[in-house]
Amino acid sequence: MIRPLEYCVDKHHIRTSIDTIDNRIVELLALRKSYIDKGKSLDDEQAEEQPPIRNLNNHYGVLAKKFNLPTEFIQSIFQEIEHYIHQDFIAKGYEQQ
Known part of the structure; x- marks a missing residue:
């Protein structure tokens, strides 16, 4: 859980929020790669449209x-x-x- 900064009252809150952010960054990188993979598969089909x-x-x-x-x-x-x-x-x- 990402706790809003104004509600972070101890280091545990900060660490938990940072861990969640890090997890989401990696999740979004994997999702980005999936979109790139899909884009690569469409390159040949839609080369003229890009x-x-x-x-x-x-x-x-x-x-x-x-x-x-x-x-x-x-x-x-x-x-x-x-x-x-x-x-x-x-x-x-x-x-x-």
Whole structure:
């Protein structure tokens, strides 16, 4: 359970909330990967329909600013995520050409 900060009155409340947040981060990363997997399977079928790839670094920079976090930090996290996903596809033989 994520307890609102104003109701955290001891370290146990803080630890429990952080653990829940960490769990949700990992859960969302797994969900993100599922969407990427699905997107990869649709690439061949819908190649002509797809819009051009957006500038991801700029996108993550906007997200960083939105949540008042360092741009370089957020960009580096997503670079690592993308690197992991790309390596995973290579390892599974999904790399095209």
